[in-house]
Amino acid sequence: MSVMESSALGAPAVRSGPPPPVGPPPRRSGTDRREWLLAAGLLLPNLALLTMFVYRPLIDNFRLSFTDYNISAPTGANSVGTANYVEWFGRDDTRTIVGNTIIFTFATVIISMVLGLALALLLDQKLRGRNVVRSLVFAPFVVSGAAIGVAFQFVFDPSFGLIRDLLSRVGASTPDFFQDSTWAMFMVTTTYIWKNLGYTFVIYLAALQGRRIDLDEAAEIDGATPWTHFRRVLLPQLRPTTFFLSITVLLNSVQVFDLIYAQTRGGPVGTGTTTLVFQVYQETFVNMRAGYGATVATIMFLILLTITFIQVRVMDRGTKA
């Protein structure tokens, strides 16, 4: 531990009191053992559950990815070596599905974080009725994706939907959200951003409310413009929150299934809105190729692992800078 600590205003302060002891701490074997036992007692049940319900299925999934396992024949899987992986890399639809996953994930992560932050900044002000608005913004997050997917079908339906009604009032035609791949992707992405906005908003709002007011005051005294205040004072303080959100929203977005199932079933044109996680479902439960589904799941895991690793490194570098 450093002997220097930062004061509330950022100026270095000299720590008072006696200097820290030098040399190895005295041996306290009885206390150490008790601490170890306590730690083990607290950790082992969780580790056992994690092993049983997280790591064992993970390993099982990896094993199944080298088989031709049919979901309807639980005991009849044969080894196929790396054939499933070779097939995935060589298939025509792989590029489309990976592209869909990237578009959907990054659009939802970036837009829901930007909008969540904007809303949090707005509703952090002392406005009349802000608590009601906060509740309204957060509400969609707790509704199930399937329910929202079904409800939004009535918004986007090109024959009967709300958007059609609004566009027809200004004489514009309605895009066919269910038949055109680009518009279908727009529909599922927009719907998910709407659902997820409450989450990013609440986390950013909590971070804003826990910020250091003295820095705001200092910025005001220095005559900082709102933009400078946001960029130089608020944003650096929100960095850990942004990092946390970027990981959690990314992991949530990449796993979205219920909403896509309810709205498009991965279509139109078969793969118009099929993401990797939807492909896992499609191959496992529709094409009955659970072995191939496990392959897609494994590839998806490796991609996520890489992205998370990069995020951690980038954040770590930023923290050190």
Next chain:
Amino acid sequence: MKDLTRRGFLGLAGAAGVAAGLAACAGTGSAPSASGGGGAAAGGPLQFWSNHPGTSKDTEAKLIEAFQKANPGITVSLIDGGKNYEEVAQKFNAALAGGQLPDVIVASDVTWFNFALNKQLAPLDDLLAAAGLKTDDYVDALYNDYKFNGKHYALPFARSTPLFYYNKAMWTAAGLPDRGPTTWDEFKEWAPKLAAVAGADKVALQLADGSNYLDWYFQNMAWSMGGQLSKEWTATASDPKTVAAGQFLQDLAKNKWAKFSKSPDAEFSAGIAAACLQSTGTLGGITKNAKFEFGTAFLPGDGACPTGGAGVAIPAGLSDERKKNAVKFIEFLTNTESTVTFTQATGYMPVRKSALDNEAEKAFLEKNPRAKVAVQQLSKTRSQDNARVLVPGGGARIGKALDQIAQGGDVATVFAALDKETQAAIDSQIKPKL
């Protein structure tokens, strides 16, 4: 490095959780218990997993009540198995991996074969014979749809065919006779007149899209033009006659004579489409919702109508005692009286020959000429091509190809790719198990 390690651990653990969730989806390959599951393991009521085809939940409950009255000591629980046939199949797959089996499931024309091929459905012939139940009264074409290697794996229950629905007012305005087209060429002649009458926001023909059973309706187009999606276990979508049918579909879309949607009955009932192809099972819904006079007709192309819908099946992993009770139940569910009740409530077809001699059914059909058309069309039906109903993922695969065609893809190229995919599935997933 201290921060990196902590964050790294959290991040990696999160990512591991993602894959673990996906792994859980794929199942772990455990076998179902030999004694069966669900109701069987508990010695409780028979569990009947249904998606309530044709919004038949109340009717199913009524039939269950009648069964329980006729068979004291056997009780049945009606369980929501999903909103469509595919969801029932997915739930059954989960049950196979988890070992908790239902006693009876609704198995569609598209889902039963994969289970039979993998020995997850009980052959019914011996069970029916042991219970002294005869099968010669079932409509032969419908009963034999579930035949594989000389044995039957389901009894016909909610069986349907597509029907041609048309808006009589639009028909009259277009100067067309009060009937459906006898061929698709005739419809092509009528389409411009219907489109002119319908106006800019409306359409001559509404069809389901590729995610909503367009593949089923396309069977009729392909057959009526001499094509087929497969012959036995050989994919034949590239056959010039099937390609011509695909080209016909594309022409309908290109000329804006046809539009595609999730549920064409909604557009038709709202008066947005002059005609639509839909299941006989939606007749009840359209009758209720359409505020105009409409007619039903045979599909274009004589003898080119596919059967469809679902049967009821029994899992192979149940105990003999449970199977004995389950077979009694499915026979009751599909006997003459039950089929009359069910078909009148939903619009599905009678699955018993004797149902047509039933006085109540005769009176019903006299009062409901549209339903009579569906019953009369039964003699014009044929079983679907293996590529759609017996190959895993067949419907979705063909639907995707048809979506591509409807959106302007080169028909020959799309169907060649479809054949390649279908044949690969047949060779890897079916042939080794035949």
